[in-house]
Amino acid sequence: MTGGDPKAPALARRLLEAALPRGSRTEAMLGDLEEEFAARVRTGGRRARAWYWREAFLLASRYTFTRWSDPRDGRALDPRPGGGGGMLETVWADVRYSARRLVRSPLFTGVAVLSLALGIGANTAIFSLVNAIVLRDAPYAEPDALVDVYFQTPGFTHGVLSHPDFRDLIDASAGVFSGLAGSQLTLVQADAEAGVRLLTAEAVSGDYFGVLGIRPLVGRLLGPQDDVAPGAHPVVALSHGFWERRFGSDPGIVGGELRLGGRPYTIVGVTPRDYHGMIRGLEPEVYVPLMMYEALLPGSNTLTERRNHSLFAKGRLMPSAGIVQAQGLLDRATNDFRARYPEAWTESDALVAVPTTDVIMNPMVDRVLLPAAGMIMVVVGLVLLIACANLASFLLARAADRRREIAVRIALGAARGRIVGQLLTEAVMLALVGGAAGIGLAAWSLRLLLTADLPLPLPITIDASLDGTVLSFSLGVSVAAGLLFGLAPSVQATRPDVSGTLRDEAAASGRGRGARLRDALVVGQVAVSVVLLVAAGLFLRSLDASRRVELGFGGPPAGIVELVLPAERYPGPEAMAFLDRLEERIAGLPGVRSVGATSNLHLNPTSTTTSEFVIEGVAPPAGQDFHSVDFARIDGGYPASAGLRIVEGRGFTAADGPDSEPVVIVNEAFVSRFFPDGDVLGRSIRQTDEGEVTSVGVMATARIRQIGEDPRPFVYGNLRQSRPTFVALVASTTVDAERTALAMFDEARSLDPEVMAYSTGTMERHLAVMLLPRRLGAVVVSAFAGLALILATIGLYGIVSHAVSRRVREVGIRLSLGADAGDVTWMLTRSGIRLVVVGGALGLTVSAVVARLIGRLLFGVPPLDLVTFLGVPALFAVVATVASWVPASRATRVDPVAALRSE
Amino acid sequence: MGGSNRQLGDLEELVLLALLRLGDDAYGGSIRQELAERAGREVSISTVYVTLMRLEEKGLVRSWMGEPSGERGGKAKRHFAARPEGVEALESVRAVRERMWEGLGEGDVHVG
Incomplete structure (x- = not known):
């Protein structure tokens, strides 16, 4: 602690004040805590704060769990006696109440949690990929002062530089750049225990680590002294991942040796854990000096040939310079190079500057990457929407079942807000449990995806770990889903038509406002699923068409x-x-x-x-x-x-x-x-x-x-x-x-x-x-469309079986009056199919628009592909009939007498 | 007061004893410390208060608010003291214990 009065953790104190009822007893307890904290802080602030947090937690939970009853001694009475209800107590009571209710109906809870787990899991998985590729910042020091430098030539707006151009640019950069970092990705041959294996390497210029502001985790990184003359500096820095895998994170490895391209290289250090190289998604295992490039890949003329473009470059702006000065410098260099090297520089070639913080991988790649990321987020968002519709639909059904109970409570004077709060608590709890399960599902499916043996042209590494950003995303999605989709059913259930509900409960069991809302939800689910299935169908047909293209090459195995x-x-x-x-x-x-x-x-x-x-x-x-x-x-x-x-x-x-x-x-x-x-x-x-x-x-x-x-x-x-x-x-x-x-x-x-x-x-x-992007697209969209189909089926099944359970009495009457069981089943099934027909028609209409939008991504298939547009409704018809018929047929198997007695 | 109220739990007994030992200076924090230092029982403030409140309910302890002071974040203390009934309860516990110990010599107390 540095000077001043040691203060107890403000957050803990405030939480405590919110949790405990206001009064002299609370004041005394807070005072006692404060006093002892002050004594403890002298022996260590951290431990004192930990102690305070523990005490605060115990006090708050104790207060919530045990009702502190009034002392009989009148003098000890607080202005707001125990049980007067701190905010935490109310929430806690709701949580316990909801938990008990949810445990009591495991089937409902299970299906709702499964729906949400699938929806939130899909979103978490995709978001963690987007986070790893698009959102997560590279750990550059002061990234705002970094500028990407690209070589522009017809057909390539943001290409790589040649080594000689890069070196000339360094000489010309005074006054604008304090330094330039150059990097080239390559594969190098390294000795392994048995034979050789290829390592991904970044060959880096001398200023690379200095310009980017990357500090060593162990030893040192490469510097200007390592990049002076071709072939003269056999030194290597290891990436954190490679150091961990190959050397078991041994810090004593510095000074050791790694054989690359048949020659010993001295290991000088290890890069930090969060640095994954200059090109996102392509993490090198080792860093070597640029000057060693030709020693590692003999026969290449990369270092000297001005027409050989292979170098990525970033410059660090001097404090006095901005992007405008950077582009000015590059314009001057462009003119200079055109004049000096006409064999390599045509009139249409140029150097361009882009702020590093505006770039994800490369401006040309980003133009594809961002829409792709956006599209897939929309797809998983739709899947989540369907899952949430299930949640809302189930809650509506439950609320309908509880109308009488709720009406009684309101009639007895319960505040409507309290009941809505309770119902919302239930929805949020379901969403949180579903979210937790979804995160598990996401972690599992990501591991599956990232360890899959994909035919990649380059060894792509994506660190799609579930970090804080991803977890808060999932938590936020879960809470929002619970609140948004729990609100309507809660408000619906507590609609203040108390006397009406109490009077003719039987009539209310018919198709009220809640039932219509549920129907609308199922129609929406079906429509969205149809759109996703059509998209998946079109992508699958494209994949099939591109597989069957006569390549004129590579036919024989x-x-x-x-x-x-x-x-x-x-x-x-x-x-x-x-x-x-x-x-x-x-x-x-x-x-x-x-x-x-x-x-x-x-x-x-x-x-x-x-x-x-x-x-x-x-x-x-x-x-x-x-x-x-x-x-x-x-x-x-x-x-x-x-x-x-x-x-x-x-x-x-x-x-x-x-x-x-x-x-x-x-x-x-x-x-x-x-x-x-x-x-x-x-x-x-x-x-x-x-x-x-x-x-x-x-x-x-x-x-x-x-x-x-x-x-x-x-x-x-x-x-x-x-x-x-x-x-x-x-x-x-x-x-x-x-x-x-x-x-x-x-x-x-x-x-x-x-x-x-x-x-x-x-x-x-x-x-x-070559087929990989198309295959990945088809597989991913199909997987999510399949998920949507499953979720919509769950929703449909749920609504039909609920309708059936409400009509058991009616079915009993019909059957006892001699109605044919098949007719009754069909009557009940029809209610589900009606929704599917409406939703399907809506979905197909939207699909026609969507198909035109994604037409550019299709290959060998017209957007309004007949096979897809007929196949999807056919598939849906079968699924919907089964999902409606199964619960409907169950109703007709009940004993009519028992059914009549059931209300 | 019914006889059942005179039954003292282990912690209740210790807290009552602490009240007697501390006299005028008995409040949540000092009681907690006394228990920790003399009885070797590390308990949380909330446990101390729950016990005190139970004793108040049983009519064995009384409490009153003190004046706010500059320390403790300007929060007043709640002072506690044993009522005569509390002292009686302690004495009866002690009497029971002493009767049970009567006649037991050093050599009679061994394990197994």
């Missing part, structure tokens, strides 16, 4: 191994010789039908490569003197093993060697774009990097970048007429492709024990990456 052939290890012809020997061995593996290699697979979401061509008679786009065409190199075996089809001319053969005439194969889309007369074989094309190349064949057009794209021109260069650095080996196989891929890797390993492989997989998985 195949194993894939991606290798790096660094120039140091395989100078010149050695690379091709190694590849030849490896292909020969792979061809001998059991089940392998053909094997080939390429520099880049089609439909690769993380990398597309283009090359520049000059074609006689076809003018290049404005501002350029060449055509930029998608390009990859392949060898002779590749078309057969990757399911590509040569339709004209020939493929590459052993005769097309490094010393013979350079040859290419073009695709049909290329022919129709550049050689409309179709006469392309033997024609010479100028490739700006390579000189004249001759086209010897035409390939059927395959999908290049996306499943849904229009035919894209493509040129296949000859792998043998280059020195390949990155190659993907593809072996089509008649046995299990996964096993084939592993066998391929083993062959590579046996040829060269230190070979660098950065992935082994199958063609099926490679293509699944």
Whole structure:
């Protein structure tokens, strides 16, 4: 404690004052507490406060639990004697009363809690994802002074920088930026206990941690001294997660060694737990100096090539500068770079500044991410709405059953507010229990989702832990649900028509205002479920359509191994010789039908490569003197093993060697774009990097970048007429492709024990990456639509069985008068089906609008898809009939005599 | 007063004894401290008050408000004192105990 009078915890004191009745006894007790607190605080403020809180809690709960009766001694009487009702006491009494009532009807409670648990669980799960990806702030120091720097080029509004541009920018940044942080994500090969494994790494510039304001948890982080000369600084900082997993959080690891790319790196420190790297969702396991990049990935020219863009950059503004000055600086740099490096900078290229706090992942990604996050929040919000409608509907039904009791209490003088309070307490308690169960459900389903083996192009890490934000969200949703959806039934139940209710209770059991409200709720539930089911149906049909697209690529099952052939290890012809020997061995593996290699697979979401061509008679786009065409190199075996089809001319053969005439194969889309007369074989094309190349064949057009794209021109260069650095080996196989891929890797390993492989997989998985967003969307929306269907069914079942229970007497009369049981069942079932028809019609109308809105996200399916729009009502008809018929048929099985006696 | 009111619980007995020991200075806080220091019983303020109130109900204890003071956050004290009935009750408890102990020597008290 620093000076002044030690004060008891104000919050505890205030709560206590609210809980206890005002009076001299309370004053004396508070005084005693205050006095002893003052004595205790001298030996330690924290313990004294803890003591005070404990005492306050005991006092408040004791007061609430035991009624302090009046002392007989008149002098001891308080102005407001015990039991006069502090606020806490009333609430506590309501809570106990509600708990007893809820426990007494376990079926009602169970169904209501389950409904809410599903609704709140879905919201908690999705919100924790949104929180992790969109809302949670990165732990940068003074984030307002940070600015993202992007390279803008046609087609890429916010792209990455090249290393040379980044270094030039640092030199030019005086007066505006106090420092610039650059970072490049990469995979590096690390020694594991057995063999090697790939780690995700962030190669960072010297000022990176200083500029971002990230402090080490253990040891030190990387600094400018670690980033001076290429290959000279084998040091590494570990991410918190990697330190925990691999080194068991051993703080003594600093100074230890980690082998990366076959070379020892000294571990200098560990990043803090809450720092997950510069690119959200892509957490690196290690941080290495940028200058070590080429040592880790030999053969790359990333550090020196100005046309190779791969660096993310953030600058820290000087106190005197703002975003305007930052953009001014970047404009000057843009002009300077255009003048100095015309080979890399065209007139349409530019540098742009965006405040870091305005960006989630990347402005281009955010444009997709935010609407997607918004849409999914709307979907789960609708699911919650349906769940809450169940809650309200059940409460209404219960309130109707309790009308008489409530009317009696009001007639006896109970305050209406007290009764509403009690009913609300019940609703909020249900919501809280449902919320707690929902949080459990969310934690479980998130674990399932995040550990699922998704075919991701990059190892995405999302820290979707249920933190304080998420828990307060769920708590808030639960309380709001309880209050909002408990209010109407409570007010309804206590409507002051006391005498009417008491007089003819029998009449009130008919269809009053409460029943109409319940009907409306079910109609709403059905409508919302129909909308979600239609959306799910459309997404599922899109997925199905995109699965059935003829890709022209990757048809045969195949194993894939991606290798790096660094120039140091395989100078010149050695690379091709190694590849030849490896292909020969792979061809001998059991089940392998053909094997080939390429520099880049089609439909690769993380990398597309283009090359520049000059074609006689076809003018290049404005501002350029060449055509930029998608390009990859392949060898002779590749078309057969990757399911590509040569339709004209020939493929590459052993005769097309490094010393013979350079040859290419073009695709049909290329022919129709550049050689409309179709006469392309033997024609010479100028490739700006390579000189004249001759086209010897035409390939059927395959999908290049996306499943849904229009035919894209493509040129296949000859792998043998280059020195390949990155190659993907593809072996089509008649046995299990996964096993084939592993066998391929083993062959590579046996040829060269230190070979660098950065992935082994199958063609099926490679293509699944492209389908993943569509598949995830379809699965997630279907899951929630299914949930909505279940909830609406519960609601429907509930309302029909309640109606039936109210009409037991009527059913008894009808049956005893000789009515047919089937007719009576149908009469009761009809009441449910009527609601479904109204709700379904409403839902389909809204669906037609929604379908048009999401039309852009659909593939190969019209928004008003007949299959979906007929299938959903059919599904609903079946479900609704069952949900209504089951409780209805039960009513007709009762003994008529017993039913007549039941009221 | 009925005889049943003279039955004292263990804590009631200790609180009454504390009242006698503390004399004029008996109030919630000091009683709590006396119990802690002399009897080795750590109880909360609320327990002290519940016990005192029960004793008041039984007519064994009386209480009155003191003057507010600058300490204690300006809150007045409630003073407590044993009534003659309280002292009687204590004495009867003591008498019962003494009768039970009568004739027991050191050697008679052992475990097992």
